[in-house]
Amino acid sequence: MPMAKIRPQDSATLQEILSQPLAWKDSLRNLETNAALESVLASFDLKSELLFIGCGTSFYLAEAAAASWTTLTGQTARALPASELLLFPALSLPHKGQTQAVIISRSGSTSEAVRAAIFLAREARIPTVGLTCSSNSPLASECDLTIQLTSADEKSTVMTRSFTSMLLVMQYLAGRKAGDKQLCDSLEHMPNNFSALLQVFSERIDVFLENRNFADYVFMGQGPFQGIAREASLKVTEMSCSFSQAYHTLEFRHGPKAIVSPETCLTFFISESGRESESEVLVEMKDLGAAVIAVCNRANETIRSSSDMVVELGLDGTEIVTLAPAVVPAQLLGFYAGIKKGLNPDSPKNLSRVVLLD
Ligand code: F1P
Numbered sequence: 001m002p003m004a005k006i007r008p009q010d011s012a013t014l015q016e017i018l019s020q021p022l023a024w025k026d027s028l029r030n031l032e033t034n035a036a037l038e039s040v041l042a043s044f045d046l047k048s049e050l051l052f053i054g055c056g057t058s059f060y061l062a063e064a065a066a067a068s069w070t071t072l073t074g075q076t077a078r079a080l081p082a083s084e085l086l087l088f089p090a091l092s093l094p095h096k097g098q099t100q101a102v103i104i105s106r107s108g109s110t111s112e113a114v115r116a117a118i119f120l121a122r123e124a125r126i127p128t129v130g131l132t133c134s135s136n137s138p139l140a141s142e143c144d145l146t147i148q149l150t151s152a153d154e155k156s157t158v159m160t161r162s163f164t165s166m167l168l169v170m171q172y173l174a175g176r177k178a179g180d181k182q183l184c185d186s187l188e189h190m191p192n193n194f195s196a197l198l199q200v201f202s203e204r205i206d207v208f209l210e211n212r213n214f215a216d217y218v219f220m221g222q223g224p225f226q227g228i229a230r231e232a233s234l235k236v237t238e239m240s241c242s243f244s245q246a247y248h249t250l251e252f253r254h255g256p257k258a259i260v261s262p263e264t265c266l267t268f269f270i271s272e273s274g275r276e277s278e279s280e281v282l283v284e285m286k287d288l289g290a291a292v293i294a295v296c297n298r299a300n301e302t303i304r305s306s307s308d309m310v311v312e313l314g315l316d317g318t319e320i321v322t323l324a325p326a327v328v329p330a331q332l333l334g335f336y337a338g339i340k341k342g343l344n345p346d347s348p349k350n351l352s353r354v355v356l357l358d
Helices: 012-018 019-031 036-041 059-072 082-087 111-123 140-143 161-177 181-210 225-240 249-253 275-288 300-306 320-342
Strands: 049-054 076-082 099-104 126-132 145-148 216-220 243-247 262-270 291-296 308-314
Touching: 012 019, 012 181, 012 262, 019 161, 019 181, 019 225, 036 049, 036 145, 036 161, 036 262, 049 059, 049 082, 049 111, 059 076, 059 099, 059 161, 059 320, 076 082, 082 111, 082 249, 099 111, 111 126, 111 140, 126 140, 140 145, 161 181, 161 216, 161 320, 181 308, 216 225, 216 249, 216 320, 225 243, 225 262, 225 320, 243 249, 249 275, 262 275, 262 320, 275 291, 275 300, 291 320
Parallel strands: 049 076, 049 099, 099 126, 126 145, 216 243, 216 262, 262 291, 291 308
Antiparallel strands: none
16 A cells, blocks of 8 residues: 555644535534524525525535525525536526526635626526625625635645535525424534544444555435536545545446445435435445445344444434435545555645636
8 A cells, every 4th residue: 555645633624524424514513603694594585586606515415405405495406617607508597487596616716616606696686695604705795695604614635614604504494494393403513423423433434445456436325416526436536546436326227336336435425305216226236246335324134134334323303304414424435545555635636626717
């Protein structure tokens, strides 16, 4: 095994991954005391279509936030990368009805995100809310309202706690908008429950990779877990420079399974509502010889007997509450895979913290 360029315990990225329960508590507490909270809640009109916009990790966050918003409020919500809106505005905004937009950007400076905010506000005349982890950002200057989660920001390039904290805040807003007190309580209680598991997950995933060399990775999820699968895939690519893909779970049978081998690591995000069908795919791929990781809230005998590792969250509340915690094992997988390859996830190859265009 090549010498790692950094000891895990010295890594800012690992510390940020392990700090997530605290970041989640701080973010939800800061939201509750945020003077803009009531104005932001009032600005959302459940009769409009809600468009979530972002780039990279923030686009996958937009996907998970849109799925959460529709599930919790019944309002139509969808996600787009900022580039789609900028290059194909007519295709991106086909509705003649009322539309509102949430533009997500950790830095608040990503050129495409800021340009999308300007286009929506000045040309499309669509009300905008900015969601960022930075203060006094260009994004905030262009949006009607902005939610700032500075305590969730990272020093690292790779987004981890900023992704999960901004997702939790959007889910909490959806819960408040829907008057779902039970959901909001579950989100507030989840960080303490998850905190007890995080260190164990970290150690187990480190050991899991010790005597395994994966050539490639696949992450699978349906419904609200599809955005989580895509973010998980990006984490492994960013931190370990590995080839990684994401699919809707049942789609994997329709051709992509051709790549399955013992050097392929398949991670299944098992949902409550799709568990039976998703588990059938898991069993089939294990029989084809893949290495299988199952991330689920509660496992059953089928999942346990056909997985090389089961990450069981065991959280209370509805399925939506498990979305943010579910991505953490994949963050850890990407981190330790990078360390094992002698890379430094704190300085990911080819990446910058913000993509600024001329
Ligand atoms: C978006 C982003 C990140 C990526 C890298 C470059 O940043 O694409 O997803 O990991 O850091 O920037 P932001 O718009 O959320 O600041």
